[in-house]
């Protein structure tokens with residue numbers, strides 16, 4: 001039974017990765033369900049063989065009395081904003097003075113969700129927390145374990161923390177509000193509120209029903225990943241099994257960055273998730289370190305915000 005249980009866990013976690021992280025399922029839902037039910041049956045008769053990274057353990061058995069506080073190892077920062085081309089240019093001129101290194105920018109979408117931190121120990125997902133005030137957040141591990149795009153075990157036994165945006169896809173938002181309206185429940189104003197409301201639930205079976213997803217965009221104590229740029233970091237996060245947003249681009253001039261913001265503004269409504277802007281970052285970590293930080297935000301990044 002142990003052999004079969006290990007095989008099923010490996011298979012089901014891989015299928016889940018293909019479906020929820022890569023958006024490229026390799027088997028039908030029916031086949032997945034059959035193998036999932038076989039694992040449930042085996043674990044029922046051999047409970048001593050149940051492990052935390054089993055796909056059957058995503059929904060916690062208990063309703064929490066409240067959320068405990070989590071002190072972030074390093075502050076979860078905020079971002080400076082730019083609202084027009086002039087302010088984007090000023091950002092570029094400001095940081096050009098702070099480094100002699102050539103400035104290559106990486107542009108990433110700013111997903112309109114909830115910033116979260118995920119801690120992995122030897123590859124196992126052990127803790128998830130909200131940003132909170134940047135220094136202290138809330139432990140929402142139980143709820144984040146229900147987000148199928150979050151792997152319970154990485155492809156490598158890494159110990160580090162990753163940060164990203166947990167969000168509700170537009171389609172899930174529409175479906176949720178339709179269901180709530182039919183039940184005479186209050187509907188959510190937007191996907192960001194719906195995602196925040198889902199992650200604030202003390203009963204993880206509610207979060208599990210909300211089809212949340214996630215994109216990761218940074219990591220701490222990632223020396224072990226041996227990466228020198230933001231773009232290489234994102235590729236490495238994807239390699240270990242984490243979900244990263246594919247709509248990112250590298251540019252060598254702020255003019256091209258501006259053109260990219262216009263390109264995304266035009267296709268924003270077709271995206272399957274809400275975005276509230278573009279995050280522009282200096283790509284090379286060496287240049288980021290040289291440019292540095294203000295008290296609450298990196299100087300080497302800026303959020304170009306779209307009109308609401």
Ligand SMILES: COc1nc2nc(N)nc(N)c2nc1C
Pocket residue numbers: 076077078079108109110111165217218279298301
């Ligand atoms: C480096 O710090 C950050 N990077 C980010 N990147 C993306 N794509 N989206 C964010 N919301 C974001 N937020 C922060 C504080």
